[in-house]
Amino acid sequence: MSRRSLRARLTLAAVLSVALALIVAAVGLVALFERHVERRIGQELDAQLAQLAAAVQIAEDGAVLVDPPLPDPRLNQPLGGLYWQVDDERDGRRVIGAVRSRSLWDRPLRLPPDQPSAGVIHAHRLPGPDGRPLLVRERRILLQGGGADHALRLMTAMDAAELTRARHAFATDMLPYLGLIALVLGLATLVQIRAGLAPLEAVRRGVGAIRSGRAGRLADDYPDEVMPLVAEVNALLAAREQAIERARAWTADLAHGLKTPLAALAADAGRLRQTGNAALADDLEQLAEVMRRRVDRELVRARVRSGAETRQARADVVDACKRLLRTLRRTPMGERVDWRLDAPAKAAAALMPDDLMELLGNLLENAAKWATERVEIHIEASDGAPVRLQIADDGPGVPDAELPRLGERGLRLDLRKDGSGLGLAIVRDVIDAYGGRLAFSRADGGGLLVQIELPVAG
Numbered sequence: 001m002s003r004r005s006l007r008a009r010l011t012l013a014a015v016l017s018v019a020l021a022l023i024v025a026a027v028g029l030v031a032l033f034e035r036h037v038e039r040r041i042g043q044e045l046d047a048q049l050a051q052l053a054a055a056v057q058i059a060e061d062g063a064v065l066v067d068p069p070l071p072d073p074r075l076n077q078p079l080g081g082l083y084w085q086v087d088d089e090r091d092g093r094r095v096i097g098a099v100r101s102r103s104l105w106d107r108p109l110r111l112p113p114d115q116p117s118a119g120v121i122h123a124h125r126l127p128g129p130d131g132r133p134l135l136v137r138e139r140r141i142l143l144q145g146g147g148a149d150h151a152l153r154l155m156t157a158m159d160a161a162e163l164t165r166a167r168h169a170f171a172t173d174m175l176p177y178l179g180l181i182a183l184v185l186g187l188a189t190l191v192q193i194r195a196g197l198a199p200l201e202a203v204r205r206g207v208g209a210i211r212s213g214r215a216g217r218l219a220d221d222y223p224d225e226v227m228p229l230v231a232e233v234n235a236l237l238a239a240r241e242q243a244i245e246r247a248r249a250w251t252a253d254l255a256h257g258l259k260t261p262l263a264a265l266a267a268d269a270g271r272l273r274q275t276g277n278a279a280l281a282d283d284l285e286q287l288a289e290v291m292r293r294r295v296d297r298e299l300v301r302a303r304v305r306s307g308a309e310t311r312q313a314r315a316d317v318v319d320a321c322k323r324l325l326r327t328l329r330r331t332p333m334g335e336r337v338d339w340r341l342d343a344p345a346k347a348a349a350a351l352m353p354d355d356l357m358e359l360l361g362n363l364l365e366n367a368a369k370w371a372t373e374r375v376e377i378h379i380e381a382s383d384g385a386p387v388r389l390q391i392a393d394d395g396p397g398v399p400d401a402e403l404p405r406l407g408e409r410g411l412r413l414d415l416r417k418d419g420s421g422l423g424l425a426i427v428r429d430v431i432d433a434y435g436g437r438l439a440f441s442r443a444d445g446g447g448l449l450v451q452i453e454l455p456v457a458g
Contacts, residue, residue, distance in 0.1 A: 006197065006200075007193060007197060010193045010196070010197075011189070011190075011193060014186075014189040014192075014193065015186075015189075018182060018185045018186065018189065019182075021185075022178055022181065022182055022185075025178075026171070026174065026178055029170075029174060030167060030170065030171050030174075033166075033167065033170045034163060034166075034167045037163055037166045037167070038135070038163055041135055041158055041162065041163060042123065042135070042137065044158070045135065045136075045137040045156045045157070045158060046121060046137055048070065048072070048082075048084065048137075048156040049084075049121065049137050049138075049139050049154060049155075049156045051070055052066065052070060052084050052086070052154050052156060053139060053141055053154055055067060055068055055069070055070065056086055056099075056141075056143070056152060056154065057143075057145070058143050058144070058145025058146055058150055059145065059146065060145070060146055061146055062090070062145065062146030062147070062148060062150075063098075063146075064086055064088050064098045064099045064150070064152065065099065066084075066086070066099055070084060070101070074103060075101040075102065075103050076101070076102045076103065077102070077103055078102065078103060078105045079103060079105070079129060079130050080103040081103070081158060081159040081161070081162065082101075082103060082156075082157070082158050082159075083100070083101050083103050083104050083109070083128070083129075083134070083155075083156070083157040083158075084100065084101045084154070084155060084156045084157070085097050085099075085100040085101065085104060085108060085109055085154075085155045085157075086098055086099045086100065086152055086153070086154055086155070087111065087152065087153040087155070088150055088151075088152055089150070089151040089152075089153070090148050090149070090150050090151070096108050096110060097109070104129055105129065107129035109126060109128075109129070109134070109136070109155060109157065110126075111124070111126070111136075111138055111153060111155060112124060112126075115140075116138060116139070116140045116153075117140065118140050118141060118142055119139065119140070119141065120139070120140070121137055121138065121139050122137070122138040122139070123135075123136065123137060123138075124136040124137075124138060125160070126157070128157070128159060132159055132160065132161055133159075133160040134157040134158065134159060134160060135157065135158050135159075135160050135163070136155055136156070136157040137155070137156050137157070138153060138154065138155045139153075139154045139155075140152070140153050140154075141154060199222050199223050199225075199226045200226070202222065203218065203222065203226060203229065203230065203233075206218045206219065207233065210237065216237075217234050217237060218230045218233055218234055255295045258291070258295050259292070259295065262288050262291055262292050262295070265284060265287070265288045265291075266284075266285060266288045268284065269281040269282075269284035269285045269288065272284065313350045313351055313352050313434075313457070314348055314349075314350065314351075314457040315348070315349055315351050315352065315353040315355075315356040315457075316346055316347065316348055316349075317343075317347040317348075317349050317356065317360075317379055317381075317387055317389060317454065318343045318344065318345065318346055318347050318379055319346075320353070320356050320357055320360050321341060321343065321360060321364075321377060321379070322341070323357075324357070324360055324361055324364050325339050325341065325364070328364055328365070328368055331368075333365075333368045333369060334368045336373075337367075337368050337371050337373065337374065337375050338373055338374040338375070339375055339377070340374065340375070340376045340377065341377045341379075342376070342377065342378045342379070343377070343378070343379035344379065344380075344381050346381070347379050347380075347381035347387045348381075348387070348456065348457035349387045349454040349455060349456065349457055350434065350454070350455040350456060350457045351430075351434055351454060351455075355430050355433075355434070358426060358430060359426075359427055359430045359431070359452075362423035362424065362426050362427050363391050363423075363424075363427055363450055363452075364377075364391070365423065366423050366424065367391050367392075367393040367395075367448070367450075370393055370395035370396065370447065370448065371393035371394055371395050371447065372393075372394045372395055372447075373394060374393070374394050374445075375391065375392070375393045375394075376390075376391070376392045376393075377389070377390070377391050378390040378392075381456075384456060385456060386436070386437075386453040386454060386455060386456055387453070387454040387455075387456055388451070388452070388453055388454075389450075389451075389452040389453075389454065390449065390450070390451050390452075391449070391450045391452075392443035392444070392445065392447060392448070392449045392450075393443065393445075393447040393448055394443070394445040394446065394447045395446075395447040395448065396446070396447070397442055397443065397446050397447045397448050398440070398442075398448055400442065403440045403441065403442075404440075406424055406440045431452065431454070434454065434455055435455055436452060436453050436454045436455060437451075437452065437453040438450070438451075438452055439451045439452075
């Protein structure tokens with residue numbers, strides 16, 4: 001697919017959109033999971049803090065005790081990841097870590113210097129005993145014992161690495177599912193693009209059917225978004241047909257209008273010959289014949305260029321060749337030629353019969369005009385393949401430099417023989433109109449080899 005491809009652009013946009021959506025979804029899910037885990041850790045710390053508040057006591061000598069000790073085994077493991085601590089404020093003095101879990105070892109935590117209200121739980125993030133961040137819950141309570149009032153700041157904490165590990169584990173578990181979602185979205189995008197562009201492909205096939213003559217208009221069963229384009233194409237086809245029909249009518253009127261003066265000119269030539277002006281009569285007859293052939297060729301060109309309906313076009317190339325050869329063998333130009341035809345029983349081409357006869361007639365007349373003794377015709381036909389036709393004469397041939405120019409309108413490479421230079425031009429017009437192929441080269445005998453491919457009839 002090229003950069004101008006609509007399919008490529010839609011695919012690129014879909015890939016970028018899906019990738020961006022998955023990235024946003026992954027980041028959002030990880031963030032939501034992290035918040036959820038942090039809330040769960042906070043709830044666990046709140047529960048630990050409530051147990052600590054229930055177990056803390058003031059001894060008779062004023063010492064702070066925790067009895068019974070909290071049961072979590074991590075609290076008894078140095079740097080175990082779960083910690084508690086009690087700070088004691090009494091008579092204006094503050095004892096940090098008056099009592100703490102064994103997991104803190106000899107490194108008490110320093111809480112912020114704020115003064116939370118009694119019973120209100122505060123949340124903090126503080127550096128732990130090993131330098132790693134901790135999630136902390138703090139609560140201030142008031143107790144009496146040992147003959148004094150104690151303001152105790154209770155603290156429970158958990159290593160924030162637990163949150164990080166949970167986040168990483170969730171992201172790792174989520175990656176395969178994101179990949180699966182990406183695959184499903186990619187397949188869905190391809191199906192969507194294919195379904196979305198299908199009407200355009202249908203329009204392309206419809207236009208191809210019109211160009212090949214299998215249809216005259218685009219159907220009206222396309223989606224609403226494509227129907228304006230279909231309507232414009234059909235309107236363009238209608239306008240084209242009207243313009244072609246007007247051109248055909250004008251050409252036909254002009255050609256038929258010239259036939260009567262040409263007939264009168266031929267009659268005048270006959271009267272001149274009767275009065276003894278044979279040379280002038282010959283010149284007039286030759287001029288009238290050249291003009292008549294030009295008029296006939298213009299009528300042929302008007303027909304083959306008209307874009308007329310060719311869906312039912314079908315003609316047998318072999319039969320047309322045989323009919324033309326029967327006629328040519330009775331002419332002075334064709335009776336001196338040895339015609340050799342190598343052909344199958346039938347070869348059906350997708351041409352109108354009149355156009356095929358015009359095509360073959362010009363080629364065979366040209367071969368008879370220039371052949372010395374022999375013209376070889378070879379026809380090939382197989383199922384589904386184009387009909388191939390080769391016509392080779394043994395005449396003087398055409399210089400290699402002039403071969404590409406053959407078929408130009410009015411081109412005459414040798415003025416020693418009569419002609420208008422229109423025959424091969426008509427051949428090229430007919431072949432181009434039906435989508436065939438035409439090539440000129442040198443024959444094995446030195447003459448001209450004409451190779452033609454005609455579309456096979458359906």
